[in-house]
Amino acid sequence: MSGWIQRLFTRRWQHPDPRIRAQAVARLDPTREEDRHALEQLIDDDDAEIRLKALAKLHDPAWLLERLSAGSDTPQLRLRLIDLLVGRETGITLHERLSLVERLDDTQLLSDIAMQGDNQQLRLAALARLSDEEALVQQACENGIAAVRHAAAERVKSEEGLTRLTRHARRDKNVARLARERLNQLRADAAQVVQAHAERERILQALEQHAQHTWEPLYAGRYRHLQREWEALKNLPSAEQERRYQDACLLCRKTITDHEAQRHVHEVADRQREDAAQTRQSLVEALEESLQGLRLGERLGTQDIDSLRAQKRLLASRWQALSDTHPPEDALRQRYDHALDEYERIGQAWERLGQKAEALQQALAEDDRACLAALHEECAWPDWLPPTPLLERVRNLLHEDSAATSLSHDQRLQAFERDLQELERLLQQGAFKGASRLHQSLRQRAEHLPESRLHPLLGTLKRLGAQLAELRDWRGFVAGPKRNQLCQAITELAADDSIVDAELDRRHRQLVKEWKELGDAAADRELSTRFRAASDRIHERLAPWRETQNRQRERNLEARQALCEQLEALLEQPDPAADPDALRDIRDRAREQWRRHSPVPRDQAEAIGRRFGRIRHGLQALIDRRAQEIASAKRDLIEQARELQTSFHSVGQRAEQIKALQRRWRGLGRAPKGEEQALWREFRTICDAIFASREAERDNRAQRAKAQLDAMQALIDRIDAWQPDTSQDTTLLDQAIAEAESLEPLPQGRRSEGMRRRWSGILRARRGRLExxxxxxxxxxxxxxxxxxxxxxxxxxxxxxxxxxxxxxxxxxxxxxxxxxxxxxxxxxxxxxxxxxxxxxxxxxxxxxxxxxxxxxxxxxxxxxxxxxxxxxxxxxxxxxxxxxxxxxxxxxxxxxxxxxxxxxxxxxxxxxxxxxxxxxxxxx
Known part of the structure; x- marks a missing residue:
């Protein structure tokens, strides 16, 4: 088909010529379905005028919105939608337009509706759908309705948007004022966040430094104070700050826990020291009681001396074991030394008497009074010690004619009565051995006293004798089964080959100790023989092991002697500037080494123990002397700190000087235990007062800086909002410059730098405008x-x-x-x-x-x-x-x-x- 025929049969609104299509649009009726379909196609025509005419025929904004969302986005379609939605054309109710606006998402369309709408409610609805801050700033500056401008300004949140509002909202001073207030608040909040972050950093640095310090009396209190400061801050910390805080807290808690554990160890050591002191006191009392029983006895025999020696060896062994762990008190050591001296005097008298016994027997047989007197004088037997039977015979023979040496009946009766009272006291305490000896002495002395004058006391003597017999029976009743049990146990122990030597020795010693503790109660010769035979077999079996133990004891003795020599060399030439903590460490390590080299030979244990005790006391005296010197030096530091507190130096200088004093304090070492805490508490109180004054000065400086920055900010906002009208306004600008110069120098910080940059920009703009x-x-x-x-x-x-x-x-x-x-x-x-x-x-x-x-x-x-x-x-x-x-x-x-x-x-x-x-x-x- 040729072109002209095709054009002949084509509809006019589809004609290739735009003029003909434009003429056809004017004839289309939107109420007819066919024409409406043509109009809907023509809104996408290539010619803008045709699109505009076709849109003018359509009155359904909902359908137009659908076409817009479907891709038909043309300027003419947007203009038509704006005309329909803002109310320029009648026929669409406000309710319909509001419902359509509430579904819109197009920023430009919403902005145009909010700017051109015929109703405040419509404009507010469109504004509520807007989310772009650039559009909100435009609405706040240019919208013709104040309520819409204020609503838009309320939704501007960013610093850039608020800054634009303060510069361009010339139409509404309320909007500009609101923007300035919110901008200032936003900047203040940002500054507060920065300040809070800096405060958290300060607390973190203080906490991290505190975590690196060693424990001191106020360590836990300082940690809790920093923890409360951290928790009092309202803003949330960053992840890095939280991690650093937890790490520092962990180190602080570890230091506190370690100190608590150390304190617990010290408390345990104190309790062990008290237990050791009580045990030593009971040992000394037992030795003193035995010595007193010997003095109160009528006669002194071999069995008494053997029993005393065995008790002394046992006591010395236990005393040395306790002293290796905890040194005794001076008073208790003096009592122990006094008892040992008395024991030594008794032993020496016994040895002298043993050396002269044979000569005394011969002199008695020959009745040689002169030889007896000389031998008696050489024995030098103490007057306070009861004589042996041999010595009593010699004394009776030498003194039978000397009335001056005998006591009068009255004196002897008084002594007899006093001993009766002592016997009653011993019976009440259950001291059987002492009471038995004293009772035997009283019975022998009663035979040589007049019966007439002794008669009132005999009843008491019989009654106490009955009590002694009852006590003896009771001991025999208890001791009999106990002896059988001990005899059977040691026999089984001797026959058991599976026990290791150390355990065998321990159990053997325990059985022997329990056997000896029974004394003569329920004594049985057969059981004693069996017990002794089993004990001898154990001794034979343990002979190689004891030989090894003896060699180990010798090595331990050599090590202890070397340790003593080293410590004595230290004490002979002590360092006048020695650190007490280092000396305490030497003392503790020496004590540990002393305990590690144990046991030593028994015959030398006491001597080396006393030597180490003297060394330890000397070392402790050196520690105490150095600690007192440190305490004196710390008192001087306290005085310097007190003088510094009232000096005329600045707060910062005082804080730096008190820090130097704290470093000197830490470098001195520790004063005596009870005094160190009191000195530190006093020194720390002064330090806290100085640091508190520094913090107060910092707060005042921060408040002044904040007021200075606020004044500068207000000046900047005022000059920023001011626009000169004539060149004569240069005077106002010069006044503002003078006011800004009076506020200089501003505090260091990003806010100050930002203010200076903004102020320089404003000055350039105002000078340029004035020019x-x-x-x-x-x-x-x-x-x-x-x-x-x-x-x-x-x-x-x-x-x-x-x-x-x-x-x-x-x-x-x-x-x-x-x-x-x-x-x-x-x-x-x-x-x-x-x-x-x-x-x-x-x-x-x-x-x-x-x-x-x-x-x-x-x-x-x-x-x-x-x-x-x-x-x-x-x-x-x-x-x-x-x-x-x-x-x-x-x-x-x-x-x-x-x-x-x-x-x-x-x-x-x-x-x-x-x-x-x-x-x-x-x-x-």
Whole structure:
């Protein structure tokens, strides 16, 4: 089919010619289904006018919105939708438009509806769907309804958006004020976050430093104080800060736990020391009781001496074992030494008597009184010690005729009565051995006293004897089965080959100790023989093991002797500046080493133990002396700190000096235990007071800095919102600059740097505006001089035509140096320069004005431009002129130049006006 036939049968709205399609659109009826379908296709036509006409026929905004979302996004469709939704066309209710707006997501369409809507509710609904901050700032600045502007301003959150609002919201001062308040609040919140972060960093650094310190009396209190400060902060810490905080807390708790464990160990050691002291006291009391029983006895026999020796060996062994762990008190050691001295005197007397016993027997047999007296004198038997049977026979023989040496009956009765009271006391205490000896002595002494005078005391003696017999029976009743049990146990122990030597020795010693503790209660010869035979078999079996133990004891003894020698060398030449803590460490390690080298040979254990005890006491005395010296030095530091607290130094200097004193304090070491805590508490109180004053000064400085920054911020906001209207407003700007200089120097920080940058930018903008205003005012004043300038040009033209020179009268528009320029112009007509000079002057002034306006000059004027620039540089060496002042000078010279021909002025005037117009451009506000 040919082209013209095809066009003949094609519908007009589908015609290739846009004019015909446009005519067809006007005939389409949207109420008809076919025409409406055509209109719906024509809204996507290639011709914009046809699309606009087709859209004008459609009145369903819901369908148009569907087409927009389906991809038919054209400017004409958007304009039609805006016309329908903002209410420019009737027929669509407000409720329908609100429901459509609530489903919209197109930012530009919503922004246009919020800006052009015919109803406040419609605009607010469109604004509520907006989420782009740029669109919200535009609505807050340009919307015609105040409620919409305020709602949009309320939703601007970012600092950049609020800053734009403060600069561009000139239409609504409330919006600008709200933006400034929220911007200030936002910046204050940011500063507060920075300050809180810095505060957390300060607490973290203090806590981390505290975690590295050793324990001191106020360590836990300082840790809890820092912990409370951390928890009191309201903002949340960062993950890194939380990790550092937990690590520091873990170290602090470890230090506190270690100290608590150490304190527990010390408490356990104190309890063990008390137990050892009680055990030693019971041992000393037992030895003293045995010695007292010997003194109170009537006769002293071999069995008594053997029993005393066995008890002394057992006591010395246990005493040494306890002393290796904990040193005894001086009073208890003196009692022990006194008891040992008495034991030694008894032993020495017994040894002397044993050496003379055979000679005494022979002298008694020969009845040699002189030899007996000499031998008795050589024995030197103590008066307080009961004699042996042999010694009593010698004394009776030597003193049978000496009445002076015998006691009177009264004295003997008094002594007898006192011993009865002592016997009763011993029975009440259950001391069987002492009571038995004293009872035997009383019975023997009763035989030599008058019966008549002794009769009242015999009843008491019989009663106490009955109690003693009852006690003996009771001991025998208890001791009998116990002896059988011990005999059977040691027999089984001797026959058991599976027990290791150490355990065998321990159990054997325990059985022997229990056997000896029974004494003579329920004594049985057969059981004793069996017990002794089993014990001998165990001794034979343990002989190799004991030989090994003896060699180990010898090595231990050598090690203890070497340790004593080292400590004695230390005590002979002590370091006057020795650290008590180092000495305490030496003492503790020496004690540990002493315990490790145990046991030692029994015959030398006591001697080496006493030697080590003396060394330990000397070392402790050295520690105490050095600790007292440290305590004295710490008292001096406390006095220095107290003087520093009342000194006139600044708070920062006092804080630094007190830190130096704290370092010296830590370097001194520890004072005596009870005194160290009191000294540290006093010193720490002074330190806390100085640091508290520093913190108060910091808070005051921070408050002053905050007030200074707030004042500067208020000044910046005020000058930022202010726009000068005339050049005379320079005074206000100078006042603001003076006020800013009075607030300097600002505190160091990013906020201060930001304020300085912003203030510098505002000052440049305001100075630039004032300079442009001054230029504008200068140009305006030049315009007011145009009538007078035209009069001068007319007079100049008359002079140049050969007429007589006439002065142009002045008017009220002239002021300042323009009057001198006016007079100079009148004088120049009377003595006119050449036309070339006038032309050159005008050319120079035009080039100068072009330089001020930043305009280009012709190539032939380049040398003149360079000369003017050099002249400007030379003139600016003293004080650089402002643009307005320099423009005023150029205009003054133009006004004073003459006479000027009309043709020359017409040629120069148009370019001068162009340059002045260019100078009138003001910078954007």
């Amino acid at each position: 442009r205003l001054a230029v504008q005012e200068e140009v305006e004043r030049w315009k007011t001089l145009q009538p007078l300038l035209n009069a001068h040009l007319t007079a100049d033209e008359a002079v140049l035509m050969g007429q007589e020179a006439v002065d142009v009268p002045s008017d009220d528009t002239l002021s300042g140096d323009m009057i001198q320029a006016h007079l100079h112009r009148n004088a120049a007509r009377r003595h006119p320069p050449t036309d070339t000079e006038v032309e050159e002057t005008l050319t120079r002034l035009r080039v100068h004005l072009a330089l001020l306006a930043g305009a280009r000059v012709s190539p032939q004027d380049d040398p003149l431009r360079l000369a003017i620039q050099v002249e400007r540089l030379n003139n600016g060496l003293g004080r650089e002129l402002t643009l307005a002042e320099e423009l005023h000078g150029v205009l003054r010279e133009i006004f004073a130049t003459g006479p000027i021909s009309k043709s020359l002025w017409m040629r120069e005037a148009s370019e001068l006006d162009t340059l002045l117009t260019k100078l009138l451009r003001l910078p954007p506000s």
